Amino acid sequence: MESFNTLIVVLDSTVRLSIPLLLACLAGLYSERAGVFDIGLEGKMLAGAFAAGAAAAVYGSAWAGLGAAILVSGFLALVHGFASITHRGNQIVSGVAINFIAAGSTIILGQAWFSQGGRTPSLDAESRFGAITLPFAEAVQDIPVIGYTYYELISGHSALTYFAFAMVFVTWWVLFRTRFGLRMRAVGENPAAVDTAGISVPWLRYRAVLITGVLCGFAGSYLALAQNAGFVKDMTAGKGYIALAALIFAKWRPVPAMFACLLFGFLDALAIRLQGTPLPVVGRVPAQLFQALPYILTVILLAGFIGKAIPPRAGGIPYVKER
Amino acid sequence: MSTPYAKLPAWADYGLIPFFNLVVAFVVAGLVVLLVGENPFRAAAIMVEGAFGSGRNIAYTLFYSTSFIFTGLAVAVAFHGGLFNIGGEGQAYIGGLGVALVCLSFDSILPWWLTFPLAVLGAAGIGAAWAFIPAYLQARRGSHIVITTIMFNFIAASLMVYLLVGALKPLSSMAPQTRTFAPGGQLPKLNWLIELFGGTVRSSPFNLSFLLALFCAFLVWLLIWRTRLGYEIRTQGFSAKAARYAGIGETRIVLVTMMVSGALAGMMALNPVMGDQGRLQLDFVAGAGFVGIAVALMGRSHPAGIVPAAILFGMLYQGGAELAFEMPNISRDMIVIIQGLVILFAGALENMFRPSIQTLFASLGAQSSGVSASSSERA
Numbered sequence: 001m002e003s004f005n006t007l008i009v010v011l012d013s014t015v016r017l018s019i020p021l022l023l024a025c026l027a028g029l030y031s032e033r034a035g036v037f038d039i040g041l042e043g044k045m046l047a048g049a050f051a052a053g054a055a056a057a058v059y060g061s062a063w064a065g066l067g068a069a070i071l072v073s074g075f076l077a078l079v080h081g082f083a084s085i086t087h088r089g090n091q092i093v094s095g096v097a098i099n100f101i102a103a104g105s106t107i108i109l110g111q112a113w114f115s116q117g118g119r120t121p122s123l124d125a126e127s128r129f130g131a132i133t134l135p136f137a138e139a140v141q142d143i144p145v146i147g148y149t150y151y152e153l154i155s156g157h158s159a160l161t162y163f164a165f166a167m168v169f170v171t172w173w174v175l176f177r178t179r180f181g182l183r184m185r186a187v188g189e190n191p192a193a194v195d196t197a198g199i200s201v202p203w204l205r206y207r208a209v210l211i212t213g214v215l216c217g218f219a220g221s222y223l224a225l226a227q228n229a230g231f232v233k234d235m236t237a238g239k240g241y242i243a244l245a246a247l248i249f250a251k252w253r254p255v256p257a258m259f260a261c262l263l264f265g266f267l268d269a270l271a272i273r274l275q276g277t278p279l280p281v282v283g284r285v286p287a288q289l290f291q292a293l294p295y296i297l298t299v300i301l302l303a304g305f306i307g308k309a310i311p312p313r314a315g316g317i318p319y320v321k322e323r
Numbered sequence: 324m325s326t327p328y329a330k331l332p333a334w335a336d337y338g339l340i341p342f343f344n345l346v347v348a349f350v351v352a353g354l355v356v357l358l359v360g361e362n363p364f365r366a367a368a369i370m371v372e373g374a375f376g377s378g379r380n381i382a383y384t385l386f387y388s389t390s391f392i393f394t395g396l397a398v399a400v401a402f403h404g405g406l407f408n409i410g411g412e413g414q415a416y417i418g419g420l421g422v423a424l425v426c427l428s429f430d431s432i433l434p435w436w437l438t439f440p441l442a443v444l445g446a447a448g449i450g451a452a453w454a455f456i457p458a459y460l461q462a463r464r465g466s467h468i469v470i471t472t473i474m475f476n477f478i479a480a481s482l483m484v485y486l487l488v489g490a491l492k493p494l495s496s497m498a499p500q501t502r503t504f505a506p507g508g509q510l511p512k513l514n515w516l517i518e519l520f521g522g523t524v525r526s527s528p529f530n531l532s533f534l535l536a537l538f539c540a541f542l543v544w545l546l547i548w549r550t551r552l553g554y555e556i557r558t559q560g561f562s563a564k565a566a567r568y569a570g571i572g573e574t575r576i577v578l579v580t581m582m583v584s585g586a587l588a589g590m591m592a593l594n595p596v597m598g599d600q601g602r603l604q605l606d607f608v609a610g611a612g613f614v615g616i617a618v619a620l621m622g623r624s625h626p627a628g629i630v631p632a633a634i635l636f637g638m639l640y641q642g643g644a645e646l647a648f649e650m651p652n653i654s655r656d657m658i659v660i661i662q663g664l665v666i667l668f669a670g671a672l673e674n675m676f677r678p679s680i681q682t683l684f685a686s687l688g689a690q691s692s693g694v695s696a697s698s699s700e701r702a
Contacts, residue, residue, distance in 0.1 A: 039473070083671035092407055092469050094671030096616060100663025105355060107656040112359040241473055248470060286489075292481035295474040299456075302466030311467065 018265025042240025048220020077213025373645025378522020394615025418589025450589015
């Protein structure tokens with residue numbers, strides 16, 4: 001029983017740690033499926049987190065925070081779109097630029113507006129996304145295994161958590177069951193064909209990039225308003241890149257993306273749990289190995305040793321309508 | 324691209340357009356300063372004063388520039404081969420390991436002028452080896468080099484933390500760093516160079532690796548524009564198909580280009596580790612690998628552009644440190660914004676002003692030829 005409860009606790013923190021990854025990963029999925037590489041997920045998430053923390057602190061409402069995060073992150077997404085769709089600039093370069101602009105300006109503006117060393121003021125429960133207790137969770141928590149799992153693991157997360165899991169299936173539906181999704185996938189594979197069919201390639205790509213911005217805003221809001229009580233400088237700490245790794249790991253598909261994010265979140269939770277405790281057989285595993293594992297796994301996958309990750313064919317190539 | 328544009332003269336292509344892009348980047352940065360509630364012109368004045376106001380300030384500026392020359396060259400060499408090496412940060416970090424291992428082994432046996440070449444080999448060798456893996460995966464297994472080099476930055480960071488809190492840390496110490504090197508593992512300072520020109524430097528970290536950086540800039544120019552290998556690298560970068568048709572081995576070029584790039588990034592570690600701190604510390608690279616991207620883009624991947632671009636960024640770093648004293652609201656992170664804006668406007672949006680400048684030149688060209696035609700009529 002004891003070990004079962006431990007497992008549930010670890011899985012619970014897995015969910016908490018993987019939600020920002022999942023939201024950012026789904027965000028990246030839209031953009032990359034439409035043929036626009038986006039390594040600026042990290043920056044958009046960070047700027048979103050800052051906007052969420054700042055707006056929630058000023059207006060005292062989590063929803064205001066979420067709205068601000070979406071606006072700021074969406075704006076950065078439009079900058080990325082402007083550079084890489086309208087001006088056909090290098091998408092990687094543009095993404096790198098956005099990461100730096102976000103990293104610098106969140107600290108500068110945070111310090112100038114709140115004077116707390118780059119943090120935003122600590123939020124009270126009112127202006128955060130609190131835990132939602134699902135119906136009957138209190139009542140069934142004493143039932144062994146099932147009741148406890150329901151109470152501890154499934155219930156008691158924030159609205160954004162349930163939103164993230166819902167988005168996995170919404171994304172699947174949009175991508176594979178709607179006209180927009182079909183066109184979006186087509187524009188990532190063969191934009192010339194889409195163009196020939198009389199559909200605007202830039203407009204499709206702009207919409208995809210904008211969705212990416214909105215979802216990154218959600219990811220940032222989760223960090224600042226649900227996982228923590230306010231923005232802390234550099235709080236994404238590479239999560240945008242792990243999300244990118246998860247996206248590749250999932251081969252640009254929504255449901256595998258969820259599992260990849262849960263796996264990477266689990267590794268993180270395990271690293272925290274196991275800090276300093278020796279494992280059977282292998283002995284003490286350094287925490288740094290767990291931290292590096294998502295990256296190592298992605299490299300191995302990319303090298304084609306676990307299946308093969310083939311990106312959308314037109315990814316990274318600006319579309320030129322006429323020569 | 325529907326209207327035909329006049330071909331631009333070289334000075335406009337290599338001077339005017341980058342200048343415009345840079346001006347826009349600084350105007351936007353000025354807006355951020357305004358948003359924070361400070362005067363951007365005063366901020367700029369403090370920055371320039373802080374970077375060049377005294378001999379000591381110049382020495383610090385050049386110290387920072389040294390690192391950026393190395394990382395800028397690293398990114399530029401990869402650009403020439405059509406590769407985007409975002410892994411400069413990790414290659415420099417792991418390059419520090421090469422420097423530290425050489426210094427820790429030889430610092431009490433050999434004088435610095437014998438340790439130095441060994442440390443250069445160590446830094447370049449480990450940096451190149453770290454770049455070799457993503458290069459191999461790109462050339463042979465078809466994985467995207469941008470993604471793998473990003474992953475390798477994080478793997479390098481984890482590895483270095485593991486080594487610095489474990490094997491490399493002296494037993495008696497708590498701080499995650501190696502022991503301080505003996506004089507045999509420390510580079511002489513170049514402060515006399517500035518004093519030669521009349522500046523006074525009491526103490527600064529400006530050291531010998533600056534000269535090595537300039538020498539590397541020369542070597543890169545030699546390699547890219549004056550050797551057969553450089554020609555092959557440029558061909559590969561210009562058109563991989565043409566290179567294949569010309570019988571240039573793609574795998575070999577990708578591997579060699581990335582290893583040269585990694586070696587240059589790795590050598591950046593000499594400047595802070597052997598030249599300044601005299602020990603290997605956590606996070607000594609401090610973003611210099613990423614600054615290299617901005618430097619290479621601004622310098623148009625040419626050593627003659629990279630060195631001034633690196634000095635400009637050195638100025639921003641040193642001036643930014645002084646600025647943080649004068650205007651507490653503007654910390655050094657302002658540089659990160661400027662860096663991002665430079666990358667955005669000089670890199671991703673480099674063609675934003677091209678059409679308008681080209682039309683301008685076309686209309687000017689038409690006017691002047693019209694004038695000459697009418698004047699010849701009169702004659």
